[in-house]
Amino acid sequence: MRMKIGIHGLTSCYGCQLKMACIEEILEVAKNFEIVYWNMASSKGEIEKVDIAFVEGSVVTERDEEELKLIRENADALVAVGSCAIHGGVQGMIFGEDYEEIFREVYGDSLIDYEAKIGEPLRKYVEVDYCLPGCPPEEHEILYYLATFGIGSYPEEKDYPVCAECRRQGYPCILIEKGMPCLGPVTVAGCNAKCPGFNVACIGCRGPVPHGTAWFDSLARTFKEKGMSKEYIKRRMEIFGKQYEKLDEMIEKVFENED
Amino acid sequence: MRYVKIKGDKIYEFLERLKNYGKLYAPVKISEKFYDRKEIDDVGEIAFDYQRTIMPAKKYFIPPCEEMFEIDMEENEYREKLEEVEPFVIFGMHACEIVALRILDGVYLNEYPDIYYERRRKAGIIIGLSCLPDEYCFCNLRRTDFVDIGFDLFLHELPDGYLARVGSPKGHKIVDENPDIFEEVRQEDIDAFRAFEEKRQEMFKFKGNFDNIRYILELTMQDKLWDEESEKCLGCGNCTMTCPTCRCYDVQDIPEIGGKKGKRIRFWDSCQFRSHGLVAGGHNFRETKRDRFLNRYICKNSYFYPLGTSYCVGCGNCTYFCPANIDFQENLMKIRGREVIHE
Structure with missing residues (x-):
């Protein structure tokens, strides 16, 4: 039976997903994994039980938070993909500053239909099992992570500069x-x-x-x-x-x- | 020992001839300040006056990253990736680097030889080259400033050429097969060689030796110097990567998508990294940056009994290539109780 995976994007540039979509061995990946959710590639698909969920982006809206919690509940393992998901990303740069003021400066009086917050990494909201770093991650690392999961193992994360x-x-x-x-x-x-x-x-x-x-x-x-x-x-x-x-x-x- | 002379105007012809014995690698300038060894096409590019290379010569024997073997689960096969190694020549190795290679030999060619290293080592021809120390050099303190074994030829600079010491059967072969390149050593060459060696000894920053340093180091591990110096450390691993005797590597298995095939790779590791001291169960032998920092000092100063030297050959690379300007030689001088005065 093929392993089920979901690929998700919270607030980000979607570059990590794009990188995942562009890997040379994408057909091999599709053959070996059942991709049950990947909004970037197909509008079909619901968040459902998966073995591994890959999540890029940081939590910037309440909708992000809700979606992330739903993803977490449905995934055996959750991988934070890229700098936004792992560290808050560039949008997390305003951390510690007066958010109300920045929000006013950017959006003025426009009506925004969601509650926004400062971009924070996934681990502030849910438990993260693995980190796949990069901005975006490198192709060989994406393949390495997928391949190790695929054989029932897990990737060795780099801890050096x-x-x-x-x-x-x-x-x-x-x-x-x-x-x-x-x-x-x-x-x-x-x-x-x-x-x-x-x-x-x-x-x-x-x-x-x-x-x-x-x-x-x-x-x-x-x-x-x-x-x-x-x-x-x-x-x-x-x-x-x-x-x-x-x-x-x-x-x-x-x-x-x-x- | 056999001594011959290469006349100055024949040195480039000599280098051309070396290509007959294998691929030629020699130091070239790679940027504003740095040198590295590269495969040589035009021998005119070779830098004779280089002081140190950013990648030590170990890279030819333990590559920075290599595939060891591949695994094929469908065929139930395991295939070594190392084919026969073609002969190659490393030109311009300084004395300290040659001693460093012998230290690596002691580690890799013991009763369980590393076949990857062994095959490359057998294929390599080593041509040494004399040098003059800069402020980072302290091979004299390590007693590695003059090398008497471990090379095929060793060239000592003369005003009008090079005095060559022949150190192996391969060295004899090169001399015998190229009689037009070599000539007899004359009295004035011997005088010049002596004068060079005298001058060289005078140029070292510190005189004496580091024979007792490992004991002093062991006795001063609690010294606050180590708190201060490790605080400055970036943990970047430049010191170990550029060290000619650092030999730690990490091994990783990389499966392919689908898990039917895979490969095992190994690559240069560093004791300055957290995972170097991490073992199963989550215990870490070197949990703090201070632990890791001091580990290198202890390791480099410990005794390599087959050669009677320390694992450090005094090349100065770790200081020269430290972005945080941490001075290895000075720190050792300081714990020895010497005041180090900066000009």
């Missing part, structure tokens, strides 16, 4: 050499250091390294020594890391004797 892959690829370190604001040291690996390989500093799109091992404080110190301002460092780290536990505290610590 982009730097490891950058060194394995043999790329020059642009943080050392050019003093570029590379977030590789705090960002979870899996992309094979694509951006640093093209001389572009990592922006941290895959999200912080898990298990509390993203050392934003050490990196802020390194950036500071290269002459970057606190404001700049903060803004850059917040793009994808705003909701990382103690991010503010970690940056403050480095600059504490200066303000």
Whole structure:
């Protein structure tokens, strides 16, 4: 019997689903799994019992919250897919700010038929079993996760930073050499250091390294020594890391004797 | 030992000839400051004055990521991925790197040899090259600044060429088969070689040796220096990835969709990562960043008995390639009780 899966999108750019739709082996996937729900691919399908639910996006509306809870109730295992689902995403950047004010600024007096909230990761609302990081995730990782589930096993999640892959690829370190604001040291690996390989500093799109091992404080110190301002460092780290536990505290610590 | 000389104007011809013995790899400049070894087509691109490469020579023997074998459940088969390795030549290895390879030999070629490593090691020809230290080098403290075994040829820079020490049957073969490249060593070459070695010794930042450092380290593991230095650490693993003797790898099984086929890969791992110390049941031998940070110091300074050296060869890569500017050599000097003065 084929394993049943559901693929869902909450508030996000739907890029993770698009990536999943574009994988080369999509026909193999369709052959080996019964896809009972995938709104992006087909308007048919109801949320029903599945073995594994893949959910991209963060919870930004009450409807998102309700849908997520329904998905969770119906799934044996839930996989948070991508930076929005795992860390709140770019829309989670306003976390901690005055929401009412931002809402007024964006929507003015328009009538919105739902209650909106600050984008937060899935784990704030439901139990998450696995994380498939990326913005969007890499094809080989999507396949790896699906294939391990398919044989009744589970994927081994990476817990180390982009730097490891950058060194394995043999790329020059642009943080050392050019003093570029590379977030590789705090960002979870899996992309094979694509951006640093093209001389572009990592922006941290895959999200912080898990298990509390993203050392934003050490990196802020390194950036500071290269002459970057606190404001700049903060803004850059917040793009994808705003909701990382103690991010503010970690940056403050480095600059504490200066303000 | 047999000594011969390569006249300066013959060095590029020599490098061309090396291609007859296998694919030639040598250091080239890859960016503003960094060097790495690449396969050489035009020998004019080779950087003779490189100090260190961002990827250590271990990459030719333990690739950063390799497929070990594939599994076919339908055929009930298991297929090794390593075919016969074609001969290859690594040009320009410094003394510390050659010692590092011998350390890897001790780990990979014991009573249970690693066949992947062994096949590549047998296929590799090692051509050493003399060097002058920069501020990051401390091979003198590690007693690895001069190498007497582990190479096929070792070239020492002379004002008008290179004095070559022949270190193996393969080295003899290269010399014998290319008589037009090599000539007799003369008295002035010996004088120049001596002067080079003298000058080199003078250039090291610190004098003496690190023989007692592992004991001092063991006795000072509670020192607050380790709190401060590990606090700075990014946990990025650059130090271990660029270390010529770090040899930890991780192994992963990658099934294909449908589960009928799959492969096993292995890739460079680092003790600076959380999962390195994680074992079944969820216990972690190195739970904190401090634990992981200190682990590298303990590991690198422990004793490699077959060579009578430490696992660290004093190449300075871990300091040079540390984005957080953590100075390995200085930290060891500090726990030894030396004051380190910055100019």
